[in-house]
Amino acid sequence: MRISITVNGDPVVQPVDPSDTLLSVLREQLHLIGTKWGCLTGDCGACTVIVDGRSVVSCLQTVGQIDGADITTIEGIAGRGRMMNDLQEAFVTHGAAQCGFCTPGMVVAAEQLLRDGVEPDGAAIREGLAGNLCRCTGYSKIIDAVLSVALARME
Amino acid sequence: MNGYCRPRSVSEAVAILAANSGAMVIAGGTDLVIDRRLGRADPQAPLVDVTGIDGLRDVHWDGDELHLGATATVREIESDPAVIVRASALAEAARVLGSVQIRNMATLGGNLCTASPAAEMAPPLMVHDAVVAIQGPDGERRWAVADFATGPRTTILASGEILTNVRLRTPAHSGSCYLRQTVRWAMDLAGVGVAAWVLTDGTGREAAVQEARVALGAVAPTAVLVPGLEALLAGAPPTTERLGAVSAAASAACKPISDTRGTAEHRRHVAGVLAARALSIAHARAAGLWSGGLAPVNGRESAVASSGARA
Known part of the structure; x- marks a missing residue:
């Protein structure tokens, strides 16, 4: 399937396997590698991102569930044009x-x-x-x- | 279907499951995604995602019944004002489950359907005498939540059926409480989880117990109700002596295993201690004596115990 999401303010249309995790799509397809590949069991929080105003562990978030979502990763925390917030x-x-x-x-x-x-x-x-x-x-x-x-x- | 589909209605989901016998239902995914990755569930099984179903996430009053949609997240349950005030045990269990991130994803229905012996949502729903609604090819059936899980990771759900909601009533002069013991303060499964519910004949210190239920989690293959409490408690306030009898009954109802979260003997003992404590708080809430809000989260139960005793 093809998902349309907003990542750090930018619209993204991406072909994905809907049962893939958001973590693998962020890192391997969108090359946003600030989000870390940690325990993969939801315990460590290194892969935390914000989806529609809620923090989630992206290693357990299947992308088929988040078509249309607004996603913020560590790369987008500072906002445009700033190094850090x-x-x-x-x-x-x-x-x-x-x-x-x-x-x-x-x-x-x-x-x-x-x-x-x-x-x-x-x-x-x-x-x-x-x-x-x-x-x-x-x-x-x-x-x-x-x-x-x-x-x-x-x- | 292909490997994944996202139906918009319960009837559509049921039809898809009927046509695809190997398909698995996914809600929050916090158990299933791990199980697929580790090979405990078939990673090739098609997924039927129920989180896109209209209305399945609602938490609302339906007459005098509190209706909890199966895909309401644990975070939504813990922060719902009606749940906090009228079903305190459920809010207290919800807010100690996993982390904020996990609670934003994990669902009420998913927790029940995974049917871990330590499922946090089961004991509070059992003491509230909740009823689950199950939709399948032959229509809807209702079942007591106490009989929903049949063993570790098994439930009464037949092939092609999905859990759609959980309903409970919260009569006047009733109150509930959930306490648990864990090795770590957070991000841990319960070593013992105890929910208590009390209905009194009025308010004040001398309010007599009319009905009472205590359910125990993580001390048997499924969460279990403690039998025989009515005889121990009905007709009087829960005095120290009566609470002692509740402790003994709770310990006797355990069929625990020994593992990293505690020995069988320790679990049996802790279940008794927490049962009396939770019941005392539930009574205080039912009788209008409790002004402490929700019990402090895990690891600080001693503070609750002293305020419970004062109540």
């Missing part, structure tokens, strides 16, 4: 990335959490990011980064 800047200033493998999924999941109006509270942010595993940082600096943006965006 405030959340990505905060990850840098707080030292919230080490090896970096989880970072795209972590940023995308955190961005949607912020858009959903998460309480500016460490526990709420931890709960909201429970589906994103990081083996390096111990999470504290990630939570600090997200918390700083949650507070800044309230002003």
